[in-house]
Amino acid sequence: MRGATHKPGTPPQPPSRLRQLGWLLAIWTASVLSLGVVAWLMRLLMKLAGLTTSA
Secondary structure (H helix, E strand, O other): OOOOOOOOOOOOOOOOHHHHHHHHHHHHHHHHHHHHHHHHHHHHHHHHOOOOOOO
16 A cells, blocks of 8 residues: 555654645545436436426
């Protein structure tokens, strides 16, 4: 495991702010994309069921 090696008896270093920000952005992006996919699937199912909006 990368970053898991440290001297015995010393606490491991916490992740850097940049790495934490990277994870935050990755999780946020994945959640927004998955919400978009779910919304698209719901619209598709509604269209197949004959439920349409007058746009």
